[in-house]
Amino acid sequence: MTMVRPTDNFGRLHDESAFTVLARATAFERQGRDIINLGIGQPDFPTPQHIVDAATRALRDGHHGYTPANGILPLREAISHSLGQRFGVDVSPEQLLIVPGGKFAIFTAIQMFGEPGVEIIHPDPCFPIYRSIVEFTGATPIPLPMREDHGFAFSAQEALSLINERTRMIIINSPANPTGGVTPKKELDLLVAGLERYERVAILSDEIYGAMTYDGQRHISLLSYPSIRDRLIHLDGVSKSYAMTGWRLGWSSWPANLYDSAYRLAINSYSCVSSISQWAAIAALNGPQACVTAMVAEFDTRRRLVVESLNGLPGMSCVMPSGAFFAFPNVTGTGWQANALARALLEEAGVAVIAGPDFGTYGKGHLRVSYASSAKNLKRAADRIGEFLSG
Numbered sequence: 001m002t003m004v005r006p007t008d009n010f011g012r013l014h015d016e017s018a019f020t021v022l023a024r025a026t027a028f029e030r031q032g033r034d035i036i037n038l039g040i041g042q043p044d045f046p047t048p049q050h051i052v053d054a055a056t057r058a059l060r061d062g063h064h065g066y067t068p069a070n071g072i073l074p075l076r077e078a079i080s081h082s083l084g085q086r087f088g089v090d091v092s093p094e095q096l097l098i099v100p101g102g103k104f105a106i107f108t109a110i111q112m113f114g115e116p117g118v119e120i121i122h123p124d125p126c127f128p129i130y131r132s133i134v135e136f137t138g139a140t141p142i143p144l145p146m147r148e149d150h151g152f153a154f155s156a157q158e159a160l161s162l163i164n165e166r167t168r169m170i171i172i173n174s175p176a177n178p179t180g181g182v183t184p185k186k187e188l189d190l191l192v193a194g195l196e197r198y199e200r201v202a203i204l205s206d207e208i209y210g211a212m213t214y215d216g217q218r219h220i221s222l223l224s225y226p227s228i229r230d231r232l233i234h235l236d237g238v239s240k241s242y243a244m245t246g247w248r249l250g251w252s253s254w255p256a257n258l259y260d261s262a263y264r265l266a267i268n269s270y271s272c273v274s275s276i277s278q279w280a281a282i283a284a285l286n287g288p289q290a291c292v293t294a295m296v297a298e299f300d301t302r303r304r305l306v307v308e309s310l311n312g313l314p315g316m317s318c319v320m321p322s323g324a325f326f327a328f329p330n331v332t333g334t335g336w337q338a339n340a341l342a343r344a345l346l347e348e349a350g351v352a353v354i355a356g357p358d359f360g361t362y363g364k365g366h367l368r369v370s371y372a373s374s375a376k377n378l379k380r381a382a383d384r385i386g387e388f389l390s391g
Helices: 008-012 017-030 049-060 073-087 102-113 129-137 156-161 185-195 226-231 256-269 275-286 290-311 338-349 375-390
Strands: 096-099 119-124 140-145 167-173 202-206 232-237 250-253 367-370
Touching: 008 129, 017 338, 049 275, 073 096, 073 250, 073 275, 096 102, 096 256, 102 129, 102 167, 102 202, 102 232, 102 250, 102 256, 119 129, 129 140, 140 156, 156 185, 185 226, 202 226, 226 232, 290 375, 338 367, 338 375
Parallel strands: 119 140, 119 167, 167 202, 202 232
Antiparallel strands: 096 250, 232 250
16 A cells, blocks of 8 residues: 655654653553653743733633734734843834744744755754754754753853854753753853854844743843844743743744744744734733742742752752753763663653753753652652662
């Protein structure tokens, strides 16, 4: 029998391990097992009530139809105002494109610049979608090491040394998934100064965790650097900051010469983002921000708890993450390979985590642990892991 087959580039797409582990953990739970899921990267807080109320009002008010492909103007104005308040930058609503989750902005940007024969620099370890989409386009992914002894921040000098005549884009993610690393301003300054010599290199800045920094650090957006604004694609959204992962709403800002291409891809793919989610996002941005402050404060408490717990386990060591809600412990001292250990912890100890190699070559010897779970669960998980390693 003849079988239809997709083109070869579909064979270059990878899974996202967090969702694979989530499916396995859910299957175990359906069998009656008690699983502590520290694998999936989403806040365990409910969406704040004033945001839910705004969505309910939007339904009652009849916002049931299509919207413009780039998003409703009141939302784009709210984002523009928020960016101005947070970073002191001027981003016109006409530069903003509302997307159904940040992944689509990543997909669009990489599609614009990825093709056979070109190179795209990405962090390593990193959000797996970067490398997956780069390879999907036929471009060559070039890893930029995020080293443990550098606080899982990149070195600007090392990043610039990777650029050559084939380089079309560099992807920056700070605060970072999966490590929680935050690249300090001095490295960003050096990177931007160096990039001024490479005017044909586009920059994608994934700042989805920008609201989540600790120890008095302030998130520095690449939007704050005028010299690269004409080739900077900026990504953010409501998923992490407002506990709205299921609402599927993010945004991206684009230079004028790229905006129309992104807009046309939106029309040709998803038409528009849910109108209800857009009205809810307006309430998130324009409403009280105490919910964000409280959530980040709780994550800070959990951050300290989970790092202390991990450093007390046999053969594990963990640097203190500076942002997001992930810890990235080194497990080489346990004698286990990271992939095998992650699998065994789920199957035998009932704790779901993600193996570091799933995020890239430099993730070897590590696990990603999400502390977007209750302090009680984090303590229970540490006890289970400790018992497993000591058994």
